[in-house]
Amino acid sequence: MFADRARIYIRSGKGGDGHVSFRRELYVPNGGPDGGDGGRGGDVIFEVDEGLNTLQDYRHKRKYTAKDGQPGGKRRCHGADADDIILKVPEGTVIKESESGKVIADMSGDNRRQIVLKGGKGGLGNQHFATATMQVPKYAQPGQPSRELYVDLELKVIADVGLVGFPNVGKSTFLSRVTNAQPKIANYHFTTLNPNLGVVDLKDGKGFVIADIPGLIEGASQGVGLGHEFLRHIERTKLMIHVVDAAGTEGRDPVDDIYKINAELEAYNPEIAKRPQVIAANKIDVIYSDEDDPLKRLKDEFEPKGARVFPISGVTGEGIQDLLYYVSEQLKGLDQAPIVFEQEYFPEEELLLDDLPYTVEKEDDMYVVEGPKIEKMLGYTNLDSEKGFAFFQKFLKESGILEQLEAAGIQEGDTVRMYGLQFDYYK
Structure with a gap:
């Protein structure tokens, strides 16, 4: 029987935890922190395979899980990043979030490869948390958690x-x-x-x-x-x-x-x-x-x-x-562009619904935005991609961060820092 529909479970990898350790060398009794960062969890990626014309493989195996990133180690050793998991589908496959039925991706036209679930970002080791007043930090950042979804795959043939x-x-x-x-x-x-x-x-x-x-x-x-x-x-x-x-x-x-x-x-x-x-x-x-x-x-x-x-x-x-x-x-006389279903469901946007705290403060000539909500958002968002950057802008607006920055007196050209990310503010 021709298989043109399947429901599967997908999960990205958890980020590896940052490590807590201190230099211990001869004649250096009070070495500083040297805990390494955790590795990135694996992404779940869908990719078009020209040799496929059914979803038959997904009728037999229904659970796909990317590996977790490795934790950091001593002596600033960075944990290994996990391999991504790549799921091959025929051209014309539409990926939908099972509960809502909304489109996550349409693997047609120019869209040959799409990251559907990003792996968690690795946590920072305690070497990053040393300050003038806290020279022996006993804290490291945990890796970002994994993401999971049930998705429906539907093959819709491409014909004029x-x-x-x-x-x-x-x-x-x-x-x-x-x-x-x-x-x-x-x-x-x-x-x-x-x-x-x-x-x-x-x-x-x-x-x-x-x-x-x-x-x-x-x-x-x-x-x-x-x-x-x-x-x-x-x-x-x-x-x-x-x-x-x-x-x-x-x-x-x-x-x-x-x-x-x-x-x-x-x-x-x-x-x-x-x-x-x-x-x-x-x-x-x-x-x-x-x-x-x-x-x-x-x-x-x-x-x-x-x-x-x-x-x-x-x-x-x-x-x-x-x-x-x-x-x-x-x-x-008809529109020559292929009919492609627009994305309706953005896994990253669930972050906007999380009621996690954050703070907006001015430090010297810089505005600093921090808190679990910001950490979580940055851990899952790829700012190097056009979609990721568009989501970042939407996040700033819908979470109220831009409004709070303006209330704090920010002006065009002022610098904003969010953990490791810095950018200049412009309307």
Whole structure:
């Protein structure tokens, strides 16, 4: 069975604790502190692997834990940093926080590698805490704790065009004729249990990627049959080709079929239902009656609503080229950027909710901000990255630190110190 969804537990590594020790050498009876710093805990990183096309591996193993950083040692020895844990996923995988369902990362487009949980920062050894009044510090900083999350992985295929329609209307036959895909084809329902991808190559070079979304049925939006397993794959498509059995070989009415499938799309995600559709009236090679022309009924019903109807035969190939060139022209007028789901859940932002203390004080010509809240934030935030720096700015504003600095009289160009971090203040 094609695996396109999995729930796993991930945990980053704890930072190693700082060490408390003092120099003990011959003729140096009162050596100073020399406790080393702890090592950094391992990060949990997701990375796109071009060779993967399912999430099958995550169905068998569901717990992934990075190692902890080593504690510091004597003689200023720094504890070893832990190795990161790298989880490989296919392109198109969306990572969501399980409880809220919010997107943490979409492994698509330019996003090939993302740190989802940062390991804890190593604690400082007691060598850092010696002052003129405290020359024998017996305190070292503990390493930052690990972070943990349950995350849902969902694979949403990346295609410009989606093929939708009831089972056995000829979607797989159509796909095999217009692309190099080789889907399983047989005359029974639910032949297709996996989304099949293929590339349509046109003479003018304006090709596109098309996905055969497995057959939908009534109730799919509520999870009936395999509904939820497949509907998610339509979410990235810009346009849909709605394939219907115009000949009614299954005894169903093609007009009624289209309304039923569109109702399922609307119930699942109204935004998807609003995307452009083209109707492929398939199996015209087996229409023998002239009394009730199904093609005229389809055109009269849907073309006034903006959906072009193309009579085609997946078996003989009739009408398919006209349909493909029309779809290609329609895609040119749509946004060319790939559909990528924006990040909604930021693991670091949980720090903003922690009710930990901090202080804002002026020392000489510098403003000093300290406290457990600041230590925790700096321990998890990578200020060298654009996202990390944006989070840092948001943290200063939403935690009230900027407001307190202004109340303390800070002016533009004044220096702010937060433990090992120094920066100049500008609005």
